[in-house]
Each structure stands twice: as C-alpha cells, then as structure tokens.
Amino acid sequence: MVTESVFIHRVVIAANQALATLAFFGVGVNLVLFLTRVMGQDNASAANSVSKWTGTVYLCSLIGAFLSDSYWGRYLTCTIFQVILVVGLGLLSVVSNLFLLKPAGCGDRKLDCSPTSPGGIAMFYLSIYLIAFGYGGHQPTIATFGSDQFDESEPRGKSSKAVFFCYFYFALNLGSLFSNSVLVYYEDTGEWTLGFLVSGGAAVLALLAFLAGSKQYRYVQASGNPIPRIAQVFVATVRKWSIVPGKEEELYEVEGSESAIKGSRKILHSNEFEFMDKAATIIEADLQGAGNPWRLCTVTQVEEAKCILKMLPVWLCTIIYSVVFTQMASLFVEQGDVMNVRVGDFKLPAASMSTFDICSVLICTGIYRRILVPLAGRLTGNPKGLTELQRMGIGLIIGMLSMVAAGATEIERLRHVKPGEKVSSLSVFWQIPQYVLVGASEVFMYVGQLEFFNGQAPDGIKSFGSSLCMASISLGNYVSSMLVNMVMAITTRGRSPGWIPENLNSGHMDRFYFLLAGLAAADFVIYLFCARWYKPTNFDGEEYGTREDDRVTGKV
Numbered sequence: 001m002v003t004e005s006v007f008i009h010r011v012v013i014a015a016n017q018a019l020a021t022l023a024f025f026g027v028g029v030n031l032v033l034f035l036t037r038v039m040g041q042d043n044a045s046a047a048n049s050v051s052k053w054t055g056t057v058y059l060c061s062l063i064g065a066f067l068s069d070s071y072w073g074r075y076l077t078c079t080i081f082q083v084i085l086v087v088g089l090g091l092l093s094v095v096s097n098l099f100l101l102k103p104a105g106c107g108d109r110k111l112d113c114s115p116t117s118p119g120g121i122a123m124f125y126l127s128i129y130l131i132a133f134g135y136g137g138h139q140p141t142i143a144t145f146g147s148d149q150f151d152e153s154e155p156r157g158k159s160s161k162a163v164f165f166c167y168f169y170f171a172l173n174l175g176s177l178f179s180n181s182v183l184v185y186y187e188d189t190g191e192w193t194l195g196f197l198v199s200g201g202a203a204v205l206a207l208l209a210f211l212a213g214s215k216q217y218r219y220v221q222a223s224g225n226p227i228p229r230i231a232q233v234f235v236a237t238v239r240k241w242s243i244v245p246g247k248e249e250e251l252y253e254v255e256g257s258e259s260a261i262k263g264s265r266k267i268l269h270s271n272e273f274e275f276m277d278k279a280a281t282i283i284e285a286d287l288q289g290a291g292n293p294w295r296l297c298t299v300t301q302v303e304e305a306k307c308i309l310k311m312l313p314v315w316l317c318t319i320i321y322s323v324v325f326t327q328m329a330s331l332f333v334e335q336g337d338v339m340n341v342r343v344g345d346f347k348l349p350a351a352s353m354s355t356f357d358i359c360s361v362l363i364c365t366g367i368y369r370r371i372l373v374p375l376a377g378r379l380t381g382n383p384k385g386l387t388e389l390q391r392m393g394i395g396l397i398i399g400m401l402s403m404v405a406a407g408a409t410e411i412e413r414l415r416h417v418k419p420g421e422k423v424s425s426l427s428v429f430w431q432i433p434q435y436v437l438v439g440a441s442e443v444f445m446y447v448g449q450l451e452f453f454n455g456q457a458p459d460g461i462k463s464f465g466s467s468l469c470m471a472s473i474s475l476g477n478y479v480s481s482m483l484v485n486m487v488m489a490i491t492t493r494g495r496s497p498g499w500i501p502e503n504l505n506s507g508h509m510d511r512f513y514f515l516l517a518g519l520a521a522a523d524f525v526i527y528l529f530c531a532r533w534y535k536p537t538n539f540d541g542e543e544y545g546t547r548e549d550d551r552v553t554g555k556v
Contacts, residue, residue, distance in 0.1 A: 322476020360439025395445025
C-alpha cells in the first residue's frame with residue numbers, strides 16, 4: 001500500500017502544498033509594504049493589519065476542519081477552499097490594477113500612489129480576506145488528507161506517516177521560497193499586479209495537481225458533527241454529578257470492534273479527568289427504555305472529550321511562540337526596510353530576507369531527519385528520535401533566541417543611524433541570524449505540532465487536530481496586534497514617540513523584541529509543566545486493522 005501510493009502522498013499532495021503556499025505567500029510576504037506604500041498606512045497600523053489578516057487566515061482553519069470532519073470529508077473540503085483561494089487571488093489582481101496602483105508602477109519607494117477610493121479599499125479587503133478564507137480552510141484539511149493516505153495497520157504505514165509531515169512542511173517552505181525570492185523582488189519594484197497574477201496562476205496549478213490524483217486517493221468517511229457528541233459528555237456528566245464514577249471495566253462501551261462514532265477507532269480508558277467517567281457510568285435509569293445519549297455516553301465518546309481538554313494546555317503554550325513567529329512578516333520587514341539594502345548596484349527587497357528563514361527550514365529539516373533522528377534514537381531508544389513534545393519545547397527555546405538576536409540587531413541598527421537620515425547604514429544582512437533562528441525553531445515547533453495534534457486527536461476530529469496548529473498562529477497574530485497596541489499606548493505617554501513609531505529611528509523596537517523574548521522564556525517554564533502532565537491518547541490498536549477497511553471508502 002505504502003509503495004503503491006508514493007506518487008500520491010509524496011508528489012501530488014506535496015506539489016499541491018508547494019504551489020498553494022507559493023500563491024498565498026506571494027500576497028502575504030509583502031502585504032505590510034503594500035499597506036504602507038500603496039494604501040498609505042503607518043508602520044504600527046500596517047503591522048496590526050497584517051497580524052489581523054494572518055490571524056484570520058489561520059482562524060479559518062477551524063472552519064475548514066469542522067466542515068471536513070463533520071460533513072464534507074477531506075477531499076471535497078480541500079477542493080472548495082482551493083476554488084475560493086483562486087477567486088480571491090483573481091479579484092486581487094483585478095482590483096490592484098484597476099483601482100489601487102495609480103499611477104502605474106507606484107509603491108516602489110520612488111513613486112507614491114494616489115489616495116484610494118472607498119470602493120477600491122472595500123474590494124481590496126474583500127479579495128485578501130477571500131484569500132485568507134480559502135487558504136486557511138485548505139491547510140489543515142490537506143495535511144490530514146495527506147496522512148489519510150497511509151494505512152497505519154501496516155508497519156511501514158505508521159513510520160511513513162511521520163516522515164510525511166516533515167516533507168509536507170518541506171514542500172510548504174519550498175513554495176514560499178519562490179515567493180520570498182522572486183515575487184517579492186517584482187512587487188518591491190512596483191510590479192504588484194504581476195506578482196498577484198503569478199500567485200493566482202500557482203493557485204490554479206495547485207488545484208489541478210490536487211484533482212489529478214482523485215481516482216487514486218484513499219478517502220476517509222466524515223464522522224459527523226463532533227459538537228453534539230462532546231456536549232453530550234458534559235451534559236451527562238452534570239446530570240450524574242452526585243454519583244461515584246464506575247470502575248474502568250464497568251463503564252459503558254459498545255461491543256465489537258467498531259466504536260459508536262462513524263469512522264473512528266475505539267479509544268481506551270484513561271485516568272485523567274476521572275469525573276467525566278460519570279457520563280459512561282451505568283445507573284438504573286439508563287437500563288430503562290431506549291438509551292439517551294444525553295445521559296449515557298460510551299467510553300470512546302468520553303475519551304474524545306477528554307482528549308480535547310488534555311491537549312488544551314499544551315496548545316495554549318504554543319500561542320506565545322506564534323507571537324514570536326508572526327514578527328517575521330511584520331516588524332522584521334519594517335526593520336529591514338530602514339536598513340542598508342544595497343548589494344552593489346542592486347537593491348534587495350527587505351521582505352526577501354525571509355528567504356534565509358526558508359533556507360534554514362529546508363536545511364534543518366534535512367539535518368533533523370538524517371542526523372538528529374538516528375542520533376537521538378540511539379540515545380533515547382525512541383525510533384522517532386525525540387518525542388513531539390520535546391521537539392516543541394526545543395522550538396520554543398530557539399524562537400526565544402531569535403527575539404534576542406532581533407533585539408541585538410535593532411540596537412546595532414540604531415547606532416548606525418546618522419542625524420536626519422531615515423535609513424541606517426547597517427547592512428540588512430545583520431538580520432540573517434534572527435531569520436535563521438526562526439527557521440530552525442519552525443522545524444521543531446510546527447512539524448512537532450502537526451505530528452502531535454494530528455496523532456493525538458481522535459479519528460472523528462483529525463482535521464480539528466491539524467487545525468490547532470494553525471489556530472495557534474491565528475491567536476498569536478491577534479495577541480501580537482494586542483501587544484503592539486498596548487505597548488504603543490503605554491510608551492507614547494508624555495509625548496514620547498513610543499517603541500514602534502512611524503519613524504523607527506526615534507523608537508526602541510529592540511525593547512519590544514526583548515519583551516517577547518521574556519514572554520517566551522516564561523511560557524517555556526509553563527510549557528514544561530504542561531508537557532510533563534500530558535498523557536497520550538491510547539487507541540484500540542488491536543482492532544485497527546479491521547477498522548481501517550471500514551474507515552476508508554476508496555483505496556489505491
């Protein structure tokens with residue numbers, strides 16, 4: 001099975017991910033500069049606008065995950081949201097050419113754009129939020145759909161699935177590499193519409209690549225709306241609050257190999273949140289008449305609800321890392337825009353520095369798979385090398401170091417500012433360490449998150465598990481926006497320009513970076529406690545070989 005489906009899950013889905021990411025980052029990587037140069041926003045407002053937009057992108061992942069798990073299934077959800085992405089990019093190309101870029105070629109540092117009409121602004125925001133909705137809904141679903149292609153009842157299937165997430169994230173960064181190196185250059189020189197058109201073309205190719213494998217994919221059935229199932233557990237628990245939970249062997253579960261949840265394996269009982277076992281405890285009233293799911297739930301159903309509660313503390317600890325990560329698309333770019341970007345006669349776009357982040361991800365992924373996994377495997381006895389929780393912790397530490405590096409760069413940048421000059425003489429290449437550190441942290445944090453939340457989530461909410469990674473980025477962007485507003489409100493008192501003013505040379509962005517480093521350090525301490533407390537979800541693996549045939553409706 002694994003050998004026969006190599007083309008599907010490692011080429012077609014990877015190509016889809018690379019092209020879709022190219023399309024998305026063709027807009028996202030330079031959006032902060034588009035807002036300042038074309039739309040006329042100040043630095044703080046543009047950074048907040050990008051944070052809110054990026055947050056919306058990843059918040060939409062929850063919508064895509066819900067529709068995928070509950071009703072549409074992964075394949076249809078991926079298809080519909082990719083169509084929305086194509087429409088959004090097409091609309092952005094038209095709007096930017098007809099309404100925003102007046103005169104043509106403006107927004108290139110030299111030629112200012114004319115004020116935009118209210119109608120043009122409305123169409124612009126409609127287009128970029130369609131892009132947010134399309135890409136956000138597609139991402140967690142394609143990750144879960146890719147993992148569906150592996151039959152975990154076969155020994156090689158489980159190990160290949162772990163490798164898949166590394167290559168999936170590798171493909172994501174390969175696509176963004178083109179956006180951050182080639183597209184960003186054309187956009188920086190005023191060719192905004194060309195960049196948006198290329199992004200639209202990539203989105204069309206991504207959709208076609210995905211549809212090309214339709215006949216060979218393995219399809220997993222949607223498990224129905226999980227919200228009523230989870231609500232039933234809490235309602236049943238409250239109704240039986242006064243009783244003592246039954247022993248493990250006395251709790252209610254359907255007989256046979258299948259769980260009561262369509263398309264889901266049974267989950268073995270766990271000792272965490274024992275009070276919730278009341279929902280599966282059989283009392284005399286439950287034996288009378290037809291079973292009431294709002295009074296009596298199966299062990300699997302209870303464990304599904306427990307799983308969400310167990311993952312919640314770990315997930316909350318990833319939000320501060322996402323605050324760190326989002327600075328790369330906003331403040332890093334604004335910082336680079338007031339540094340020396342000349343390399344001989346060539347002007348390097350500030351946003352293209354994120355190429356170093358991408359290269360760091362690509363290189364560190366190879367190092368991790370080829371060197372660290374075998375080495376750590378021999379030391380720990382774990383064939384994966386490091387557990388997902390250990391990798392996420394390492395990613396959090398490296399992310400903290402990236403903020404320290406960014407703060408040190410900002411201090412040095414301010415030292416090289418001459419009176420009356422807007423741009424520092426310090427080379428933009430001083431930003432390389434902070435970008436490289438962010439990239440290295442991603443390999444540990446985001447790949448670890450994908451594996452952890454997808455692997456620990458019950459079968460009925462697999463896409464929801466994948467979407468938690470993106471929801472973390474979403475909240476990280478909103479928290480970042482809130483922090484910027486709070487910091488500016490506090491630091492602008494008494495006629496002070498604040499830490500992140502319009503003219504960064506009169507501010508102290510370094511202090512904001514160090515604030516984030518401090519928050520990341522505190523978050524890491526809390527994360528250690530949460531990671532030690534967490535106990536993994538135990539699936540009924542003995543029956544999984546039989547269950548696999550029932551869950552999959554189409555095979556290679």
